[in-house]
Amino acid sequence: MDFNDSPEEAAFRDHARDWLKENAPKRDTARARRSADEIVEAKSWQAKKAQAGYACIPWPKATGGGGGTPMQKVIFDQEEAAYGLNFGIFEIGLGMCVPTVLAFGDDATKARFAGPAVRGDEVWCQLFSEPAAGSDVAASRTKAVLADDGSGDWIIDGQKVWTSGAHYSDFGILLVRTDPDVPKHKGLTMFWIDMHDPAVEVRPIHQASGGSEFNEVFFTGLRVKDSQRLGEVGKGWNVALVTLMNERLAVGGATGINWPELMAMAREIPGANGEGTALKDAGFREKLADWYVMAEGLKMTRARSMTALSRGQTPGPEASVGKVVSALQLQDMASEAMDRLDQFGIIDDPALAPLAGAFQQGYFWAAGLRIAGGTDEILKNIIAERVLGLPGDIRVDRDVAFKDQPRGA
Amino acid sequence: MNFDWSDDQKALKGEARRFLDERCPTTRVRKVLDDAATLYDADLWKQVAELGWVGAAIPEEHGGTGLGHIELCALAEELGRSVAPIPFSSTVYLFAEAIMLAGSEAQKTAILPKIAAGDLIGAVASSEGPGGLTPGGLRCKVEGGRLTGEKLPVTDGSIAHHAIVLAQDGQRPSLFLVDLTGEGVSRETLKTLDPTRDAAKLTFANALAERLGEQGQGLDLLQRIFDRAAVPMAFEQVGGAERCLEMAKDYAMQRYAFGRVIASYQAIKHKLADIYVKTELARSNAYYGAWALASGAAELPTAAAAARLSATEAYDFAAKENLQTHGGMGFTWDADCHLHYRRSRQLGLMVGGPPVWRERLIGELEKRNAA
Numbered sequence: 001m002d003f004n005d006s007p008e009e010a011a012f013r014d015h016a017r018d019w020l021k022e023n024a025p026k027r028d029t030a031r032a033r034r035s036a037d038e039i040v041e042a043k044s045w046q047a048k049k050a051q052a053g054y055a056c057i058p059w060p061k062a063t064g065g066g067g068g069t070p071m072q073k074v075i076f077d078q079e080e081a082a083y084g085l086n087f088g089i090f091e092i093g094l095g096m097c098v099p100t101v102l103a104f105g106d107d108a109t110k111a112r113f114a115g116p117a118v119r120g121d122e123v124w125c126q127l128f129s130e131p132a133a134g135s136d137v138a139a140s141r142t143k144a145v146l147a148d149d150g151s152g153d154w155i156i157d158g159q160k161v162w163t164s165g166a167h168y169s170d171f172g173i174l175l176v177r178t179d180p181d182v183p184k185h186k187g188l189t190m191f192w193i194d195m196h197d198p199a200v201e202v203r204p205i206h207q208a209s210g211g212s213e214f215n216e217v218f219f220t221g222l223r224v225k226d227s228q229r230l231g232e233v234g235k236g237w238n239v240a241l242v243t244l245m246n247e248r249l250a251v252g253g254a255t256g257i258n259w260p261e262l263m264a265m266a267r268e269i270p271g272a273n274g275e276g277t278a279l280k281d282a283g284f285r286e287k288l289a290d291w292y293v294m295a296e297g298l299k300m301t302r303a304r305s306m307t308a309l310s311r312g313q314t315p316g317p318e319a320s321v322g323k324v325v326s327a328l329q330l331q332d333m334a335s336e337a338m339d340r341l342d343q344f345g346i347i348d349d350p351a352l353a354p355l356a357g358a359f360q361q362g363y364f365w366a367a368g369l370r371i372a373g374g375t376d377e378i379l380k381n382i383i384a385e386r387v388l389g390l391p392g393d394i395r396v397d398r399d400v401a402f403k404d405q406p407r408g409a
Numbered sequence: 410m411n412f413d414w415s416d417d418q419k420a421l422k423g424e425a426r427r428f429l430d431e432r433c434p435t436t437r438v439r440k441v442l443d444d445a446a447t448l449y450d451a452d453l454w455k456q457v458a459e460l461g462w463v464g465a466a467i468p469e470e471h472g473g474t475g476l477g478h479i480e481l482c483a484l485a486e487e488l489g490r491s492v493a494p495i496p497f498s499s500t501v502y503l504f505a506e507a508i509m510l511a512g513s514e515a516q517k518t519a520i521l522p523k524i525a526a527g528d529l530i531g532a533v534a535s536s537e538g539p540g541g542l543t544p545g546g547l548r549c550k551v552e553g554g555r556l557t558g559e560k561l562p563v564t565d566g567s568i569a570h571h572a573i574v575l576a577q578d579g580q581r582p583s584l585f586l587v588d589l590t591g592e593g594v595s596r597e598t599l600k601t602l603d604p605t606r607d608a609a610k611l612t613f614a615n616a617l618a619e620r621l622g623e624q625g626q627g628l629d630l631l632q633r634i635f636d637r638a639a640v641p642m643a644f645e646q647v648g649g650a651e652r653c654l655e656m657a658k659d660y661a662m663q664r665y666a667f668g669r670v671i672a673s674y675q676a677i678k679h680k681l682a683d684i685y686v687k688t689e690l691a692r693s694n695a696y697y698g699a700w701a702l703a704s705g706a707a708e709l710p711t712a713a714a715a716a717r718l719s720a721t722e723a724y725d726f727a728a729k730e731n732l733q734t735h736g737g738m739g740f741t742w743d744a745d746c747h748l749h750y751r752r753s754r755q756l757g758l759m760v761g762g763p764p765v766w767r768e769r770l771i772g773e774l775e776k777r778n779a780a
Binding site: 001002003004005006009071263279282285286288289290292293294296297298299300301303304306307308309310311318321324325377379380381383384385387388389390391392393394 | 410411412413414415479654658661662669670672673675677678679681682683685686689690691692693694696697699700703704714715718719722764766767768770771774775778
């Protein structure tokens with residue numbers, strides 16, 4: 001039991017390190033996250049990686065990928081992280097959307113999209129969630145009907161929500177209802193769409209945090225070709241399951257502030273009894289110890305998953321615990337940090353708050369993270385059903401035509 | 410990256426499980442539980458010694474099998490799973506480790522082969538009363554090679570042949586090796602929460618005591634012994650937690666309430682998912698502890714503390730929620746839930762409870778930061 005690379009892995013790591021040393025640009029950290037300039041920077045870096053075979057490392061070379069192994073991707077990501085070059089704008093496309101296109105698209109479609117996506121020329125987003133279909137994605141109401149001109153085209157109307165990166169995406173995969181007369185899972189179909197079509201309108205969501213990282217996307221008479229269909233009509237749910245399977249691997253846990261930042265902060269502020277520092281308060285130390293143990297447990301769980309990859313196996317179900325642990329932990333740590341700052345904790349002005357307000361931001365970010373990519377509750381259902389083999393919930397909507405199902409406001 | 414059992418270690422675990430499923434079903438555990446005169450399963454102890462488990466981490470030149478600490482951890486997980494009523498943790502994780510860590514060559518040569526053969530049961534005696542150990546609270550003392558005082562509870566104290574005892578030695582405490590079959594030692598078996606494991610009060614009246622390790626280094630050595638023992642103990646706890654999860658699942662899948670199996674209710678599903686999450690975190694932390702122990706890494710104190718805290722939390726939680734999932738049935742003597750409800754406390758306290766380990770962990774992190 002050790003953390004060592006195999007000889008092949010070590011050789012790959014050396015190559016990756018040398019290449020990064022030679023080619024990695026210095027990231028402009030002053031640029032705002034997701035600003036136009038940052039996206040240009042990210043695309044240029046992606047193109048450079050693709051040229052060297054370091055983009056989509058496990059994908060076949062024919063698709064523009066590196067023809068390598070999943071473990072090589074992990075190693076490259078580790079080395080790349082040291083340069084702060086993980087921009088995160090291609091993850092959804094390359095992690096979920098394009099693999100879905102490659103699995104279900106016809107040859108022309110695959111040939112058209114794989115290369116530009118790998119090179120970062122084109123960015124993809126995932127259009128699944130709706131205002132009335134969150135955890136229950138199969139309840140999507142956005143509808144597609146065949147155009148009445150005999151062209152075979154589809155006309156799409158409706159709305160998606162919580163779409164990451166919609167405003168800088170070129171294409172998206174879209175789950176729509178093509179038959180409301182059958183039960184919900186059976187009436188769905190998947191398409192790829194052009195996000196630049198005038199019938200697609202992207203509006204930023206004003207989030208609870210005050211920021212706007214996500215979008216609503218509206219479709220008004222969007223016309224798509226039948227050749228844009230991914231999978232069969234009425235089989236969209238099967239296609240979505242492939243995408244979502246990839247999502248669980250792609251949506252990681254909380255990153256950024258963790259126990260070391262909390263510990264460092266507590267060292268600088270007075271203790272609750274007016275003496276010493278907060279770090280010397282017994283109550284604080286107990287919590288800090290538990291958070292250290294959880295964070296280390298997650299880190300070592302990732303090492304177990306990587307070991308499976310390294311051995312050419314699929315990571316075991318333990319990989320599913322990451323977000324359900326880390327999101328809530330971040331929320332709890334953020335609250336504790338504010339508690340220890342006492343009255344001052346309410347200040348989130350980056351100019352005044354410790355760590356430029358990272359804990360106050362984390363307080364909100366964690367609330368979103370507990371919902372994004374599967375709520376805590378849905379993730380626990382997934383662990384219970386898929387890992388432990390417990391029965392699924394009783395589905396009262398299973399045999400009811402979608403149009404006849406009860407719905408709230 | 411190679412952070413999991415090797416194929417050989419998996420095979421060893423598989424053999425251990427088959428052996429324990431057959432030789433250590435809970436009916437055997439209950440023989441020790443139900444009969445106050447039976448303090449451990451002597452047959453099982455003999456068998457695991459013959460299989461080489463007792464000497465797994467003892468080098469071959471001292472009569473062990475020299476398999477190593479990772480293999481010992483693999484065996485520990487299976488022993489924990491089966492709630493084995495044998496003096497394994499006291500003799501192997503604590504006593505043998507203490508001899509290997511601090512013993513002179515003569516002490517190692519005299520004692521380790523007997524341990525590996527299953528002929529010597531050992532105990533480590535540190536506690537004297539309620540609360541964590543403090544240097545000032547230590548009343549046992551050695552003068553002129555003779556030990557006086559009381560220790561309680563001492564795990565396996567009624568059945569051990571030797572004990573390592575923490576006692577005042579001039580200005581500061583040292584560790585001492587004491588032959589419990591010799592003169593000046595009396596023992597009294599204690600009533601504890603987990604009668605499947607022995608515990609005793611040892612009283613020393615001028616008992617012969619031989620210093621183990623350097624004079625005045627007792628507390629420091631004891632901490633290092635606890636760090637080493639905490640790792641395989643964490644594997645026992647992980648094994649126990651995993652067994653609780655299986656029991657809870659099996660019961661929930663066949664128990665009907667309100668017209669359906671209770672495993673179909675989210676209240677139960679989420680509870681079991683929570684046990685799973687804690688158990689997997691504990692397993693990962695335990696692996697790291699095993700790596701640190703086996704490789705002699707400087708990170709052992711933090712790795713051991715994380716393994717200990719994570720595994721104690723997982724097993725405590727799993728044992729409680731397994732009993733809860735069984736409902737009224739779980740609160741009966743006949744159901745096996747209480748075997749784990751008891752053992753989780755026994756393992757969780759034996760080398761110090763969570764508050765002491767949390768404090769130790771943060772203290773280590775402070776030191777690391779200051780360095």
